[in-house]
Amino acid sequence: MFRDDYRKEMDAVKLSEHQKEQLAGLMAAQPVRKARRAGRTVLVAAVACALLAATAAAYVTGALDFLKGREEYQFLGQAALYEEYARRVDLSDTADNGDTLTIEYTAMDENFCTVFYTLHTAKPMEAWSQREHLPISPDAPDLWQAMGLEPTFTLEADGETLTGGQDGQQYLLNANTLVGMARLPLNRAGALVDGETVTLRAEAPLTDWDGGLERAETGRWSFALEAEPLEAWTDTLSAPAALGERQVESLSVTISPLGTVLRARVAVPEEYRAEPDLWGGLGWFVVRDEDGRYYPYDVLTSALSEDGTAWEESYLLYGLEDAETLELLPAELEGEFVTINLEDLPWQGKGGYTFASFTVEEGQMTLRMEPDGVVGSTGYCGSVAYFLSRAAEPDDSQEEGSGKLFYGDGAPDIYQNSFTDWRDGSVTITWSLDEAGQAQAEELAGLELYVETYVPEEGTGVLLPLTD
Numbered sequence: 001m002f003r004d005d006y007r008k009e010m011d012a013v014k015l016s017e018h019q020k021e022q023l024a025g026l027m028a029a030q031p032v033r034k035a036r037r038a039g040r041t042v043l044v045a046a047v048a049c050a051l052l053a054a055t056a057a058a059y060v061t062g063a064l065d066f067l068k069g070r071e072e073y074q075f076l077g078q079a080a081l082y083e084e085y086a087r088r089v090d091l092s093d094t095a096d097n098g099d100t101l102t103i104e105y106t107a108m109d110e111n112f113c114t115v116f117y118t119l120h121t122a123k124p125m126e127a128w129s130q131r132e133h134l135p136i137s138p139d140a141p142d143l144w145q146a147m148g149l150e151p152t153f154t155l156e157a158d159g160e161t162l163t164g165g166q167d168g169q170q171y172l173l174n175a176n177t178l179v180g181m182a183r184l185p186l187n188r189a190g191a192l193v194d195g196e197t198v199t200l201r202a203e204a205p206l207t208d209w210d211g212g213l214e215r216a217e218t219g220r221w222s223f224a225l226e227a228e229p230l231e232a233w234t235d236t237l238s239a240p241a242a243l244g245e246r247q248v249e250s251l252s253v254t255i256s257p258l259g260t261v262l263r264a265r266v267a268v269p270e271e272y273r274a275e276p277d278l279w280g281g282l283g284w285f286v287v288r289d290e291d292g293r294y295y296p297y298d299v300l301t302s303a304l305s306e307d308g309t310a311w312e313e314s315y316l317l318y319g320l321e322d323a324e325t326l327e328l329l330p331a332e333l334e335g336e337f338v339t340i341n342l343e344d345l346p347w348q349g350k351g352g353y354t355f356a357s358f359t360v361e362e363g364q365m366t367l368r369m370e371p372d373g374v375v376g377s378t379g380y381c382g383s384v385a386y387f388l389s390r391a392a393e394p395d396d397s398q399e400e401g402s403g404k405l406f407y408g409d410g411a412p413d414i415y416q417n418s419f420t421d422w423r424d425g426s427v428t429i430t431w432s433l434d435e436a437g438q439a440q441a442e443e444l445a446g447l448e449l450y451v452e453t454y455v456p457e458e459g460t461g462v463l464l465p466l467t468d
Contacts (some may be wrong), residue, residue, distance in 0.1 A: 050168040051282065062104045063179040066171075071171060072143060073181075075428045077417035081108055081258060082181075085230060086116065093221040098122030100152060101202055101221045102205030108192055109256035110232040113155050113163060113309040114183045115200065124175035125149050125205070137413045144415050145172045146178060151202040151221070153182050162191045162198070164301045179204075185300040185314055189234045189254040189263065192227040200225050232256030241462045244330030245284060249310060255324060259422055260317040261300065262287070264312050276304055281311035284331045286376045286454050289323035294352060296375040318378075318425030319371070329461035331454045333380060339388070341446045348372060351451040352425070353381040360441045362433075365414075370428040373434055376454040378420050381427055381457070388446035402428045412437035 064086060069071040076348040088103040094100045098121075105116040127145040129138040136144060150170045155163045163184035169179025192198065200223040237251035247267040254261050264282055281302055287295045300314040320326075340347050340355070349355040352375035356368045370382055387405040405412050414431045421428070433441055 007152045013354045024163075026416065028297040029386075033139055039133075050137075060450065063118050064105050067116070067169065067181060068178050069159065070171070071167070072417065072419060072430075074322045075421065076169075077421035077423040078258070082114070082116075085257060086114070087189050087228060088279060089135075089223075093223060093225045095117070095221055098205070099204060103154050103200065103223055106200075106225060107230075107258060108228055108255050109230040109258045110189045110192065110234070111182050111186055111256055111261040112190070113186065113200075114168075114181060115153060116149070116181045117179070119149075119151060119178040119180075119424060120175050121178075125172065125178065127172055127440065129383060136415070137164070137434070139432065140415045141414065141417060141432045142171050143169060143417055146172045146180075147346075149178050149205045150180055150182065151205055151215050153184055153188075154201050155184055155198055157191070157193075157198045157227075158278075162186055162188075164303065185261070185316075187301070187314075189232070189252065189261070192229040194227060194229060196227045198225050198227050199223070230256055230258065235464060237464055242460070243282065243328055243462050244286065244457055244460045245282075246280075246330070248328075251328070251462060251464055253320075253464060255320065260320045262297065262315040262317050264313050264315075265305070266313070267310050268304075268308070273308055276308065276311070281313040282315075282328070284333050284454070286374060286377065287317060288327050288329070288456075290325045290327075290456060291323075293323075294371070294373065294375045295319055295326075296371045296378050296381070297351075304344040316422070318422065322465055325466060326464045329456040329458065331456045333452060334455060335378070335447060335450055335452045336361060337385060338451050339446060339448045342444065348452045349449075350453045351382050352454060354374070355382065355447075355449065356426075360444060362438065364433055365431040365441055369429070371425045374454050374456065375425070378425055378427055380452045380454075380460070382449055382451045384429070384447050385450045387440075387444055389409065389443045390442075390445040390446060405444060406437065412440060 013420040064082065068079050068083070073079060081366055082105075086107040088105055088160055092100055092102040099118045102118045102120075103115055104118060107114040124377040127144060128136045128147055129140060130450050141192070149172065150168065153163070153166055154161055158292055164187050166182045166184050168180055168182040170178055172178055185191065202221040202223075204220065209280055234252055237248070238263045241248050241251070242264075250263075250265040250266055252263045266281045267347075268276045268279050287297060289295070296318045297315045298318075300316050302311060302313045304310075338349055342358055345358055346354050346356045352371060353369045357369045358368075359366045367384065371381075375381065386407065388403050406412060412434060413414070414437050415432060417430050419428045419430075420426070
């Protein structure tokens with residue numbers, strides 16, 4: 001039965017008859033295991049078919065087009081921009097271990113270099129659920145399964161490292177193929193010069209999950225790229241200024257089609273230089289314009305300067321448009337637990353984010369949050385502390401385990417992903433549901449939220465005028 005059903009699914013996948021026969025045979029030959037959850041065999045078959053179909057699609061359309069079909073990528077709000085501005089390069093390099101990395105597209109401006117890539121490995125990669133070190137459920141979402149498999153990218157020019165860190169998304173299409181995108185923040189505005197040749201380096205993903213193997217030992221790739229940054233403009237603070245107790249040595253905002261980045265250098269007081277982490281950079285702060293509109297942000301990079309006298313930081317600023325002046329204000333961060341019913345949504349308490357909607361669909365729960373009021377870092381926009389059942393009493397959330405779903409020993413596995421829309425800073429949080437989780441989700445009636453509130457310290461800020 002399983003073999004016949006599987007072959008019907010395989011007819012939609014563009015593989016040769018020999019390949020279909022081989023794969024069907026392998027699947028049918030798998031030993032029967034005691035399932036941790038009902039429906040596991042069917043799930044494995046469905047996943048295998050989905051991966052094969054996705055693989056075929058990726059080979060035809062490339063990484064960028066594959067990502068456009070993913071809901072998680074759409075949550076970032078940049079799909080249309082990358083479709084317009086990404087430049088096809090199609091560069092491949094093969095490392096000493098036989099792994100081939102292909103850079104298919106790049107998108108550059110004065111804030112970021114974003115790459116879309118496909119990695120083909122000589123040896124199979126291990127999804128997280130297959131790793132011996134702290135494995136997760138086979139039912140975990142695709143983004144979880146591919147964690148740690150992405151290459152580490154850096155951009156260099158004339159011996160200078162231009163980028164620091166990366167974020168992005170990546171997906172396993174099969175055991176030997178990974179597709180993804182990586183966004184590399186530039187250390188300074190204007191680091192890319194139009195027409196200049198820069199070097200994109202990549203180090204292989206980890207394979208020893210206990211941390212015993214350095215990335216540098218497993219293989220490296222190198223690509224020569226022609227820099228073609230999109231036009232942007234930068235406004236800079238004319239002189240050092242005080243942000244509450246902090247001395248801001250420099251402050252700038254760089255605005256481009258692919259995003260707005262705030263960069264700051266903050267002095268470390270003499271008494272903190274032995275332990276500069278205790279001081280940090282800008283600390284808690286908010287950003288608002290002359291009309292009183294607050295802008296959410298996320299930290300991109302934060303590092304101590306080479307001489308140890310200052311923190312150098314960059315932040316991605318969301319939703320900026322038509323502002324004439326930006327004001328940075330130090331702030332305090334306060335938090336409280338609040339219990340609400342799902343029927344009360346949309347709901348906003350003291351925090352700057354509105355809990356706009358909560359939906360339960362097959363395989364997933366989704367919370368949508370929108371900036372509205374005094375907002376700061378999206379990492380502190382609020383969160384769900386507990387999911388509450390219909391049977392829960394108003395005060396049950398304060399009692400250990402009472403009325404709580406997905407809680408305690410034997411609870412279904414749910415995996416959370418959080419996505420920020422780069423256009424306006426709205427936040428989408430998803431939780432995966434297996435069959436047991438789906439059953440519990442049908443009992444969901446309320447949420448215990450942790451609501452976080454920024455309280456600005458008026459009269460102690462820094463003003464940064466913006467040009468047209």
